[in-house]
Each structure stands twice: as structure tokens, then as C-alpha cells.
Amino acid sequence: MSESKAWVDAPFKLIPSSKAGAEVGKESKGAKQLASEMCIVHNVFLRGLNAVYNQARNVAARGTAKDKTDFANFAYGWAGMLEEHHHTEEAVIFPEINELTGVPGLMDSNVDEHKAFHDGLSAYTEYLDKVRSGNEEFDGDKLISIIDSFAVVLRDHLANEIDTLLGLEKYEDKCDWGAWFKAAIDKIVGPAMKKSEYRSDIFPMAVIFHDKTFDGGVWQEFPPIPWLFAVMLRWLFMNTRKDWWRFSGCDFTSHPKELPFG
Numbered sequence: 001m002s003e004s005k006a007w008v009d010a011p012f013k014l015i016p017s018s019k020a021g022a023e024v025g026k027e028s029k030g031a032k033q034l035a036s037e038m039c040i041v042h043n044v045f046l047r048g049l050n051a052v053y054n055q056a057r058n059v060a061a062r063g064t065a066k067d068k069t070d071f072a073n074f075a076y077g078w079a080g081m082l083e084e085h086h087h088t089e090e091a092v093i094f095p096e097i098n099e100l101t102g103v104p105g106l107m108d109s110n111v112d113e114h115k116a117f118h119d120g121l122s123a124y125t126e127y128l129d130k131v132r133s134g135n136e137e138f139d140g141d142k143l144i145s146i147i148d149s150f151a152v153v154l155r156d157h158l159a160n161e162i163d164t165l166l167g168l169e170k171y172e173d174k175c176d177w178g179a180w181f182k183a184a185i186d187k188i189v190g191p192a193m194k195k196s197e198y199r200s201d202i203f204p205m206a207v208i209f210h211d212k213t214f215d216g217g218v219w220q221e222f223p224p225i226p227w228l229f230a231v232m233l234r235w236l237f238m239n240t241r242k243d244w245w246r247f248s249g250c251d252f253t254s255h256p257k258e259l260p261f262g
């Protein structure tokens with residue numbers, strides 16, 4: 001990686017794996033396993049956000065019309081993935097945790113935090129939707145100022161939620177949180193993967209925003225898919241939107257690469 005070019009680990013700091021109690025070569029269990037899985041996904045969001053933030057001005061200044069449209073689609077896709085994640089948490093994951101622990105409202109603080117960046121995120125998607133559909137010229141400064149309106153609150157939320165999940169250790173007698181979360185995600189991702197739009201437009205972001213070398217390779221097993229399926233995914237689906245995914249900080253095997261407009 002070039003030292004002088006911006007990458008996807010800043011300005012919005014990634015969450016260290018140690019926060020979730022993860023260690024290289026050691027399998028996490030229970031609440032720590034759940035916190036680890038969530039931390040991986042939250043870092044996926046942060047790398048995506050940094051990729052957008054660090055390239056917006058350069059794409060606007062020296063990109064072609066196609067670069068700008070592709071970048072708008074890339075940035076818009078990131079928000080779609082984030083919104084889907086929060087929707088799933090509010091509709092399925094958090095209510096089930098409240099029920100399993102027998103503590104109504106246990107996860108409410110996280111839902112409140114979702115509300116705190118909702119308006120900023122809406123402004124972001126509305127603006128990018130106009131750009132990607134050709135109704136507005138892409139302005140890097142404008143996008144940066146919209147991101148500045150919500151990103152710190154979002155980053156805080158993504159870190160705070162890990163603490164809430166680690167707190168489930170207190171209820172370890174009621175549930176194997178790691179196994180439960182894995183089953184819950186399989187139930188959601190399994191049917192979603194049957195849709196071609198999900199395979200080509202959403203799931204690839206879990207690959208290109210994940211860095212298998214992060215923190216000494218602590219999370220190199222992510223995403224948890226068989227290698228043959230991973231190869232198929234690359235060949236059949238990731239290439240569909242390769243013009244969008246080129247703006248990411250990792251390649252189709254989740255290894256770091258330079259940002260084209262960093």
C-alpha cells in the first residue's frame with residue numbers, strides 16, 4: 001500500500017478486534033463470538049464509508065462522467081447495505097435478544113442510536129440517487145459535507161453496539177449467543193442469496209469491504225462461505241458490478257488494494 005495515499009482505515013477509525021475479545025488463532029465463543037461477528041460487519045461499513053469519503057473529491061475533480069456515475073452507484077450501494085443491516089437488527093435481531101434474555105427493551109439504546117443518524121443518511125441517499133440517475137452533477141464537497149453531518153454519530157454507534165453485545169455475557173445461561181447469531185444470520189442470508197440482485201449488488205460488499213489481513217488476520221475466515229462458492233461468486237456475480245466495486249479498498253479476495261482515486 002502506498003503510504004502517501006489515503007486508504008480505508010481512516011478518517012473513521014476501524015473497531016479493533018480486541019474490543020470484541022478476538023485473538024488470532026483462538027475461536028471466540030458465546031457473547032464474544034456474537035460481538036466478533038458484529039464487529040467484522042461494522043468494520044465492513046467503516047471501510048466502505050472511508051472509501052467513499054477519501055475519494056469523493058478526487059472523483060469529482062478528475063473523474064470521467066462514467067467514473068462519477070459508477071462512484072455514485074458504489075456510494076449509494078454502501079448506504080443500502082447499512083440500512084438493510086439496521087432494519088434487520090430492529091425487526092429481527094434485537095427483539096429476539098430482548099425475548100431470549102427476558103429483559104424488555106434491553107437493546108433499545110441501539111435503536112435510539114439508529115435514529116440519531118437517520119436524517120443524515122437519508123440526505124446522503126437522496127443526493128446520490130439524483131447523481132446516479134443523472135439529475136444532479138456530482139459535487140465531492142457536497143457529499144463530504146453530508147457525510148460529516150452523520151458519520152461521527154454513526155461511528156460511535158457502531159462501536160457502542162459491540163459493548164451492548166458483550167454485555168450479553170451476563171445472560172450466557174439463557175442462550176449460546178454465538179450459535180444463535182450464526183443461525184439467525186443464516187436464516188436471513190440464505191434466502192437472500194437466492195435473489196440475483198442480492199448476489200450481484202449487495203453481498204459483494206461484504207467481500208470488498210472486508211480485509212482478511214486486518215489485526216494479524218484475526219478474521220480471515222470471513223465471509224463464512226465454502227471456497228468453491230467464493231470462486232463462483234467472483235466469476236458469476238462480482239464482475240456484474242465490477243465498475244462500481246473498483247472504488248473499494250480490498251479486492252475480490254478481501255485483500256488490500258490501492259484506492260483508484262485515493
Ligand SMILES: [Fe+2]
Nearest residue numbers: 038085089161
Ligand atoms: Fe450492528
